[in-house]
Amino acid sequence: xxxxxxxxxxxxxxxxxxxxxxxxxxxxxxxxxxxxxxxxxxxxxxxxxxxxxxxxxxxxxxxxxxxxxxxxxxxxxxxxxxxxxxxxxxxxxxxxxxxxxxxxxxxxxxxxxxxxxxxxxxxxxxxxxxxxxxxxxxxxxxxxxxxxxxxxxxxxxxxxxxxxxxxxxxxxxxxxxxxxxxxxxxxxxxxxxxxxxxxxxxxxxxxxxxxxxxxxxxxxxxxxxxxxxxxxxxxxxxxxxxxxxxxxxxxxxxxxxxx
Amino acid sequence: xxxxxxxxxxxxxxxxxxxxxxxxxxxxxxxxxxxxxxxxxxxxxxxxxxxxxxxxxxxxxxxxxxxxxxxxxxxxxxxxxxxxxxxxxxxxxxxxxxxxxxxxxxxxxxxxxxxxxxxxxxxxxxxxxxxxxxxxxxxxxxxxxxxxxxxxxxxxxxxxxxxxxxxxxxxxxxxxxxxxxxxxxxxxxxxxxxxxxxxxxxxxxxxxxxxxxxxxxxxxxxxxxxxxxxxxxxxxxxxxxxxxxxxxxxxxxxxxxxxxxxxxxxxxxxxxxxxxxxxxxxxxxxxxxxxxxxxxxxxxxxxxxxxxxxxxxxxxxxxxxxxxxxxxxxxxxxxxxxxxxxxxxxxxxxxxxxxxxxxxxxxxxxxxxxxxxxxxxxxx
Numbered sequence: 294x295x296x297x298x299x300x301x302x303x304x305x306x307x308x309x310x311x312x313x314x315x316x317x318x319x320x321x322x323x324x325x326x327x328x329x330x331x332x333x334x335x336x337x338x339x340x341x342x343x344x345x346x347x348x349x350x351x352x353x354x355x356x357x358x359x360x361x362x363x364x365x366x367x368x369x370x371x372x373x374x375x376x377x378x379x380x381x382x383x384x385x386x387x388x389x390x391x392x393x394x395x396x397x398x399x400x401x402x403x404x405x406x407x408x409x410x411x412x413x414x415x416x417x418x419x420x421x422x423x424x425x426x427x428x429x430x431x432x433x434x435x436x437x438x439x440x441x442x443x444x445x446x447x448x449x450x451x452x453x454x455x456x457x458x459x460x461x462x463x464x465x466x467x468x469x470x471x472x473x474x475x476x477x478x479x480x481x482x483x484x485x486x487x488x489x490x491x492x493x494x495x496x497x498x499x500x501x502x503x504x505x506x507x508x509x510x511x512x513x514x515x516x517x518x519x520x521x522x523x524x525x526x527x528x529x530x531x532x533x534x535x536x537x538x539x540x541x542x543x544x545x546x547x548x549x550x551x552x
Numbered sequence: 553x554x555x556x557x558x559x560x561x562x563x564x565x566x567x568x569x570x571x572x573x574x575x576x577x578x579x580x581x582x583x584x585x586x587x588x589x590x591x592x593x594x595x596x597x598x599x600x601x602x603x604x605x606x607x608x609x610x611x612x613x614x615x616x617x618x619x620x621x622x623x624x625x626x627x628x629x630x631x632x633x634x635x636x637x638x639x640x641x642x643x644x645x646x647x648x649x650x651x652x653x654x655x656x657x658x659x660x661x662x663x664x665x666x667x668x669x670x671x672x673x674x675x676x677x678x679x680x681x682x683x684x685x686x687x688x689x690x691x692x693x694x695x696x697x698x699x700x701x702x703x704x705x706x707x708x709x710x711x712x713x714x715x716x717x718x719x720x721x722x723x724x725x726x727x728x729x730x731x732x733x734x735x736x737x738x739x740x741x742x743x744x745x746x747x748x749x750x751x752x753x754x755x756x757x758x759x760x761x762x763x764x765x766x767x768x769x770x771x772x773x774x775x776x777x778x779x780x781x782x783x784x785x786x787x788x789x790x791x792x793x794x795x796x797x798x799x800x801x802x803x804x805x806x807x808x809x810x811x812x813x814x815x816x817x818x819x820x821x822x823x824x825x826x827x828x829x830x831x832x833x834x835x836x837x838x839x840x841x842x843x844x845x846x847x848x849x850x851x852x853x854x855x856x857x858x859x860x861x862x863x864x865x866x867x868x869x870x871x872x873x874x875x876x877x878x879x880x881x882x883x884x885x886x887x888x889x890x891x892x893x894x895x896x897x898x899x900x901x902x903x904x905x906x907x908x909x910x911x912x913x914x915x916x917x918x919x920x921x922x923x924x925x926x927x928x929x930x931x932x
Contacts, residue, residue: 306660310644313657317648320689386661389640391619544622547615548572 296536299393307396311403318404326411333412336363337419344480357511360419362479362503365441368409369499370470372445376401377452378463380539380546388547395539398453402445416510425511433509433516440521441502443528450535457546478503498524562634562713562745563594563617568626569769570612586612588769590626594713597742601760601777602749603784609769610749614638614715617747637663637711641722642702651677651686651693655705662709672708680704681727699723703731707738713745714738753781753788805837816843837874874900874910883910 300307319325337360345351345359379397380387387394456462477499483491494500502524505516568590573581587609594600604610615621616628618638630636644661645654655676659669669676677686680700690698699722716739722731739746739759750756756763757777764774765784773783806819807827817824818836827833874894876883883894894900 305666309657309660309666313646313649313653316653317646320648383644386644388615388620389618389638389643390661390663391636392661547620548570 296393296395296540299395300399303393303396306392307400307403310396311400311407314400314404315407329408329411330415333360333364333367333415336367337415340480350481350485354423354511357420357423357425358482358507359480360416361506361510362477364409364412364416365503365506366474366477366479366499367412368405369441369445369502370474371408372402372405373449373452373470374463374467375405376445376449377466378456378460380453381457381460381463384457384546393540394543394546395450395536398449398539402442402449406442420510428513430509430513430515434506437502437505437509437516437521440505440525440528443532444498444502444524445528447528447531447535450532450539452535454535454538454542457549473497473499476500498527560596560631561593562596563628563630563636565590565592565616566627566629567591568616568623568628570609570616570621571624585769587616587623590766590769590771592764592771592774594745594747596745598762599739599746599748599760601756601763601780602747602766603751603753603756603763603781604766605751605788608766610766611717612769613766614717614747614749617713617715631712634713635663635711636713636715637709638715638717639706639709641706642698643706645690645698645702647691648689650689651680651682651697651701654690655686655701658702658705659708662706663711664709669705669708676701676704676708679707696723696727700727703727707731707734713747716746716748718750753785757781807833807836807838807843809843875913876910877913877915879915 319329322328324331337356340359340363341351341356345355376398379401380394383397386392387397452462452466476494476497478494483494483500483504486494498520501517501520505521508514508516568587569585570587571583571585574584575581590609590613592600602610602613612621616623618636620638640662643658645658649657652673655673656666656669660666677683680697680703682697682701685693685697693701703722716735722728736759738744739748748756748760760777762775763777763780765772765780767787772787773780807816808819808824809816816827816833816838818827818838819825827836827838874883874885875891883900884891885894886892
């Protein structure tokens with residue numbers, strides 16, 4: 294509870310910090326903010342060439358399928374990996390002023406969320422070009438985004454609480470989730486796998502999450518609500534546990550983080 | 553005691569201690585107590601000076617006060633809702649953002665409201681003398697400009713208790729004078745409650761009404777500034793003399809320089825003697841890194857203190873020189889009139905010498921020193 298109150302109390306700081314990080318990122322390169330559109334496009338092209346063309350998976354709705362998956366995945370992956378080291382990365386500030394540490398991962402997730410919202414332009418454009426038009430199912434999109442956000446928060450908060458003690462954990466997360474990326478049906482369809490492999494991948498919640506996006510945006514069907522509810526519950530539990538951990542460990546970080 | 557009944561107590565420390573685990577290697581760690589037993593009260597309107605040498609626990613104390621850390625034992629009681637902030641310059645500055653954006657971000661980290669910072673932005677720009685540069689990215693700033701902006705922003709914060717760690721002035725000479733002045737005003741003001749940490753006794757004396765002296769994590773003395781600073785200075789002078797004695801026992805020449813002054817002195821002839829030229833300094837066996845920089849008041853104490861007499865007598869017995877017989881490679885140190893072979897460059901450095909110090913002497917002189925001692929042979 295205290296953590297949620299803290300996020301509310303410091304909402305202006307979180308908003309300004311994430312906006313500042315967003316601005317800083319756009320100032321860093323020559324093309325600036327254009328990269329936020331280029332990045333998903335380039336990723337789609339790479340995976341289209343590798344998996345679609347060379348491995349012969351292309352056909353029909355492959356590109357919209359791929360784009361939906363990549364954009365939803367990239368939000369998840371970037372928020373998780375950068376958010377997990379957010380407390381660790383702000384050691385300088387943490388050692389000087391008493392702030393609730395939860396604001397750092399929250400601000401970092403916010404930055405990645407802005408970027409995701411931006412990349413929706415790419416997603417909508419590609420869907421439009423491939424003949425998909427908005428319908429009533431699209432109204433479920435905000436719900437799916439909320440579910441994904443909860444899922445992100447659940448994992449990120451827990452990891453963020455521990456990375457300052459074991460910085461190596463940040464590297465581990467990078468590798469582990471890069472592996473999970475290939476097991477999440479981003480660039481291939483579940484049905485194209487052997488029944489055995491399919492059975493295994495059904496344990497991966499991200500498969501359900503990405504499919505839910507595709508159900509709503511591409512297939513005019515309702516998503517698997519049971520799976521969505523399970524993911525939300527998992528996210529909620531994780532977020533609560535993570536917040537509690539960060540709150541409890543709060544006074545220890547300044548002592549432990551020596552950079 | 554009078555002060556404590558007159559003013560409301562904002563914060564009190566009772567037997568507070570903090571320890572760190574220091575990692576020796578992958579499996580071993582040792583416990584280090586940065587603070588062992590700290591007890592004091594901070595009252596509204598106080599200017600509390602914290603004095604002590606490096607490593608006495610000052611920075612840990614500040615972190616406890618700022619609420620960045622929690623104590624491992626003891627108790628800290630604060631008035632509910634008390635806002636305590638460390639005056640931190642350039643906190644959270646980001647290179648790619650403009651001065652304006654950084655000012656807002658830094659101010660918010662320091663606990664100010666966004667609107668308040670916006671309202672005072674003109675004040676900040678004016679004080680930092682940045683003008684139109686405020687909208688340029690921070691990466692284009694000189695270090696002086698960064699420092700000015702950092703100070704101007706931090707100075708705007710208005711917590712219940714402000715913590716100041718040594719930094720009073722920053723930037724170039726003009727700005728330094730200006731920032732020192734307003735900072736001093738603020739510390740002395742009866743409206744603000746300040747904890748000022750410093751190792752400068754005169755500054756604490758000037759700015760604070762109460763002081764505590766911290767040594768090895770323990771409060772050695774607390775109360776009225778003049779009394780505390782007095783104890784501190786006496787102890788420091790004694791410690792200093794002991795240190796010099798040790799150095800002399802090791803055979804090193806003792807050079808000192810008062811902080812802020814250029815002249816180097818050598819301890820000799822029961823006096824603190826000035827050295828007039830670089831050549832003289834070198835000839836006496838001086839090395840830049842061996843010069844001890846002391847605070848002006850300690851320097852004065854050293855000139856008067858009785859103990860120094862003893863120190864200097866020992867010094868006189870230890871006149872130290874390095875010689876090389878003409879045409880030979882071997883180097884010798886002369887100490888107490890005796891020749892000691894110097895084995896290696898490391899050995900030379902350990903004895904306080906360096907290649908430029910070695911005097912060449914004739915073989916006759918060399919044998920004369922060996923057989924009869926240094927007296928009458930060389931005019932060192």
